[in-house]
Amino acid sequence: MTAPFPLDDLDRRILSILQNDATLTNQDLAARVHVSAPTCLRRVRRLVDAGVIEKHVAIVSPEKVGAGLTGIVEITLDTQAAERLAEFEAAMAAEAAVTQCYRVSTGPDFVLVVQVPDMAAYHALVHRAFTARNNVRNVRTFFSVHRSKFDTRVAL
Structure with a gap:
């Protein structure tokens, strides 16, 4: 097991929102987490690069x-x-x-x-x-x- 990736409050807010709706634009996501769009984009890319966000999917009803x-x-x-x-x-x-x-x-x-x-x-x-x-x-x-x-x- 590897150590958990260090998440701060902003990371948690971003992840919480994306887990509900990963189709949001960066602008909309940034507004919801109360940061600038560039800051939000950097954070999301960091979470993707670190493997915290594994992929973006559509959940299909079987x-x-x-x-x-x-x-x-x-x-x-x-x-x-x-x-x-x-x-x-x-x-x-x-x-x-x-x-x-x-x-x-x-x-x-x-x-x-x-x-x-x-x-x-x-x-x-x-x-x-x-x-x-x-x-x-x-x-x-x-x-x-x-x-x-x-x-x-x-x-x-």
Whole structure:
């Protein structure tokens, strides 16, 4: 783990606003955080360069684009050697249906969040990404029946 990037009050105000709406112009953002536009732009660039702001995205509703089935998948591998873990992570990074992949401790080796259109698409994903791999020992999936909270914000 690396030490957290030092954030002052202005950085926190900028991040708080951008986490709600990253489409603001620099002028509008500067006005909302009460600094000049050049100062605001310098701060945002600094946060981007430092990797604090990883990327700017649009959050798409899975249901509205036909990917309304959410699965939370636990994966246990047969072998946990570093190269096998990295190999699995790389394979999951290449799977469009896998929206999040976490290596976890105590329990399964990985927890994934997947978005697929339906159960047939889920089964195809399981075959292609999990059962066809000779290092996957166990797959356990929980399907979301209701999403009560979804947020991309990081508490500052």
